[in-house]
Amino acid sequence: MPATPGSSPPVVLRLQGLRKAYQEGGRRHEVLHDATAEILRGEFVVLLGPSGSGKSTLLNLVCGIDLPDEGVVQVAGEDLTALSERERTLFRRRHLGFVFQFFNLLPTLTVLENLLLPLELKGRVGAEEEARARGLLERVGLAARADAFPDRLSGGEQQRVALARALVHDPDLILADEPTGNLDPDTGERVMDLLDSLVREDGRTLLAVTHSRELADRADRILRLDHGVLQETSRGRAASGGEAAP
C-alpha cells in the first residue's frame, strides 16, 4: 500500500533494543548490541557491514529463524519474539519473501512450480495464482522458461526466478541476503535493476544485506552494522531526491 500524501506510511519492521550474544569457547561474544531501527512500507533499505559484524544474525532475527536475548522484533505489527517456532514459520510463509545468495531454487521443481510453491504454502493454488506466477515470470523475462528445471538456467536467470519467487505471494517484507554476491558484475547489475524496479513498481518493502556499493546506491536508506552496533549512515537515494523516504 503506497503512502498517502500527508500521512506517514505504516511501519513494516520495527527493531527495538535487540541484543544477541553467543558463547564461544566459554566466552560470551555479543553480536548485537541494543540494535534499534524501523523500516516503513515501500522502503528499500540496505544493511551494510564487514564480515562477522552480525548482519546474518540480524537477518535471522528479522525472519524469526533466531530469537534475540533481549528486545522486540515486530514485522507487520506482529511481535515475532512472542510467537512459537511453528507460529514464526507460518508467519514467514505468509509475510516474508526471500532472495538468497545461492538462489536456492528447488532443483526438482520447474521454474513455474518454484514460483507456485510459496502460493501453495499460503493456500490453494488455482488458475488465478498460476496466472499471477506466469505474469511475474513475464516481468523477469523468463516466461519462455516456465517449464524448465533450474539446472538448465544460468546463474543470473536463476536469481531472476528467485526474485519472482520472493514476490509472488505478495509478502509484507522482502529479505535479500547478498542477492548479487554470486553473480558476475554485469549479471549482478541486471539483477539489481530488476530488483529495484520490481520493488519500486509494486511499492514493496525490501531489506537487503550486501557488500555491494552499487546496490547500496540504489537504496532509500543505508543501515550499517559494526561490532554489533546498528547505525543509519546515510539516506541513500533519499538524499538525492528519492521519494520513498520518510
Add this chain to the structure above:
Amino acid sequence: MSLLRRSSLRFLARHPGQMALTVAGVALGVAVVVAIDLAIQSAREAFRISTETVAGRATHQVDGGPGGIPDSVFTRLRVELGIRSSAPVVDGHALSPLLPGRALRILGVDPFSEAPFRPYLAPTDGELDVGVLLTEPGSVLLSRETAEALGVAPGNALPVTVGAKSADLRVAGVLTPGPGLGRQGLRDLVLTDVSTAQSLLEIPGHLTRIDLAVPPGEAGDALLSRVRSVLPGGALVRTTGTRTDQMAGMLAAFDLNLTALSLLALVFGMFLIYNAMTFSVVQRRELLGALRAVGVTRREVRDLVLGEALVTGVVGSLLGLALGVLLGRGLVKLVTQTINDLYFVLSVESLTLPVAVLGKAGLLGVAATVLAGVPAIREAVQAPPRASLTRSVVEDRTRRLVPRAAGVGVALGALGGLLLLLPTRSVLVSFGGLFGLLLGMALLTPLATVAFVGLLRPVLFRTVGILGTMAARGVVASLSRTAPAVAALVVAVSVTVGLGTMIASFRGTVVRWLDHTLQADVYLSPPAPMASRAEGALPRGLAERLRDVPGVEGVSTYRGVTVPTEEGEMRLVALELHPRGERAFRFQDGDPSTAFSRFRAGEAVLVSEPFAYRRGLDVGDTVTLRGESGTARLPVAAIFTDYGSDQGVVMMGRVGYDRLFQDRRITSLGFFLAEGVEPEGVMEGLRSRLGEGEAVVMRSNQGLRQASLEVFDRTFAITAVLRALAFTVAFIGVLSALMALQLERGRELGVLRANGLTPGQVWTLVTTQTGVMGAVAGVLAVPAGLVLAAVMIFVVNKRSFGWTLQMEVGPELLLQAVGLAIAGALLAGLLPAWRMSRTSPALALRDE
C-alpha cells in the same frame, strides 16, 4: 499432489542408484525374514495338515509303548465297554526304492471303524472301494500324486522296506483329494488295513494307537476313566492336540534360532537404509534450509522425508515379499531336510503363503525403513532455516556424541551381559542379550575408531607420507559418515566370525564326540527314514545269526524307541553293552565305577545332557518309565555328553528294558572285532548270513562317522546360507556408505586435484582411507566376534538345545576376519577412487 511432495518424488527419481540401494536394503532384509518365516510356517503347516488328516476327527488317542497295544484292548473297548467311537490304527514308516530319500507313512486302519474319524475312508463314502483293503492282504491306497511320484498305477506292485524287511505291496486304488482332505494331507501316505500294517511293521496282534472321539464334559470324563481302566501298562490316553503340540514344540528352539538369524539380515538392511536416507538428506541440507526459510514447517519437512521413507519401505517390502517367496522355495527344502534329519519325518509339498506371514513381514519392512530413517528425518528437521549447516558443524556435533555413544554402548553391552547371566532358560531372553551386546559394540565403534586411527596415523605418515596422514585424518574428520560404516563392518564381520567359530566349535565337538561314541568297528541297522537315528527293527533272530561271524569278538545291541509320557514323548534306548562299548560314554556327572554296573543291572538309567537340561534332572533324581509289565522309577546314575538329539535320550540296560517292556526287538547292532581284523572282511561275512528280503545298512566305524558328519553339515547348511545372506546385505550397506562418503568428498578431492594431486595419488588417498577403515573394523571385529561366539556356544546353544560345546578358535578364521574387513573396505573404495581419479577437477569443483 502438493509441490513439496512432487519435488520429493522427483528427487528420488533423479537418484535412481541411491533409491535402488535403499530399496535393495529393505527388499533383501524383508526377503530373508519372509523366506525363513514361510519355510518354517510351511513345514509347520505341512506337519499340522498331515497330522490332522491322519488323526481325522479323533479327540483323544491311546498310545502304546514300544511293543504297541494288544488288539484285545481295542476289542474290550468296543465290545465290553461299548465304546463305538473308537478306531484301531497301526502307524509307521516305510521306504521305497521307487522314491529314494522320501519316507512313506504307513497307516493301517479298519474301514468299518473309520466313519466317525476319517469319513473319507468309510466303505460307503464315495466311489472308492475301501473294502478291497480287507479282502486282499497287502493291498494299499495312495493319493494320485503320491502314485505319480512313485510311478505306480492301480494294479501295480509297490516295493517297500519297513525296518529291515522288504515287501511288495499292491496298489488297489487311488485316493482323490476332496473336501477336508487336501493334497498335503495325503502326501506320501500309504493307506492299508490293520493286519497288513501289523505284518509290515512286524507287530502282529498289536496296534500303535487307538483313536477315540470323546464328547466334552462329564460324559467324556466318565468315558475316559472307563477307557483308562482297561489299558495295559505303558499305554497312555492323550488329547490329539497334546501330541501334535508336543511334536511341534520340538521345533521351537530350531525355529527361534533361524528367525533370529533372519532378523539379523533385516538389521543389516536397516543400516543400508539408514545410510542411504541420511546421505539423501545430507545432500539436500541447503535446500531443506531454504524451504524452512520460506516457511515450510518442521512438521512438513518431517512428513516429506517420512513420506520418502514410506514410499521406499513399501516398494522395498513388496519387492522383498516377492523375493522372499522365491528364496523361501529354496529354504523350505533345507528346513524340511533339517527337520527330517533331526526331529521327525516330514514331507512338505509346497510353500504355503499365509497372508499373516506376508503382512507381518511387509509391515516389519516398512517399520524397519521408517525406524532406520529416523536419524535422517531428525537431520532434515533440524536443518536450520536459511543458513546451511556446514559440514564442520555436523562433524562437531558427531564428535561431541562419541563419548556419549560409547557410554550408551557400554550400558547396553552391560545390560546384554546381565540378560545373558540371568538364571533363565529363555532363548528369547538370550537373543535379547546377544542383540544388546551387538548394539553396544556398534556404539563403541566410533570411540574405538578415533583411538585406533590415532595410533595408525604415525605409521601411515611413515609409509604413505602426507597422503597417509590425510587419509587417517579424513576418517576422524568425517566421523558422522565413517563411524556408521565401520560399525556396520564390525558387526557384519563379527557376526561372521561368531557364527563361523560357533559352527567350527560345534563341528569339532561333534567330531570328538563321534570319535569316542563310535566304539564298535561295524554297525548294522535297518534303512531308516531319519538320518540322525536308527528306527524300526532288525529281523528277529538276526543278532543271534551274526554274533559268531569269524572276526567278531563281541556285539552291543541297541534298541531305540519312542515312548509316550505325560511330559511328552521320550526317546528311550535299551543297550546290551559290550565292555568295550563303555568307552563310548563321557560322563558329565556321575561315578563311572558304579554307574555302569547299576545301568547293566537295570537298576538305574543314564540320561543325555540335553535330556537332563530339559527336565531339570541331576544324578540321583528319578525317571519314571511305564511299560507293559509295570512302572519303574529309576534313578539317574550319570549324565553323559550327547549331540545326537536335542530332545535328549534315556539309556537303560537291556535287562531292565526287558523286565519293563514286552518288546524283544533290536534296532541296530555294533560289532567289536578281534585285534587286527579288517572290517571289510567281517562285513562280507555278515552280509553272507543275511536272509532273503532282509535289507540292512552296514557301515564301518569310519563310514558311520562320515555319514554322521554329512548329516551335521547338512543341518548347518541353512545357517551357512543365512550367514552368507546377512553378510551380503551388510556388505552392500558398507559399500554404499563408503561410496557415499567418497562421492561426498568430491569437492575436496577436486581441490586437491586442482592443486596438483595426480589421479594415482587420488587412488592412494581414497584406498588408504577405506583400507584404514577396514583395518580398524577388522581389528575390532575379532574380539567382538569371539564374544559373540562364546555367547552363542555357551548360552544360546545350551538354552536352545541343552548341550555344552567346546569353543575352538582357529587362527585362520581370525585372520580371515581381518582380511575380509580390509578387502571389503578396499573393494568399496574402488569405484569412488576410480570415479574421483577420472573426474576433471573443474567439474568436481563446479558440481558443488
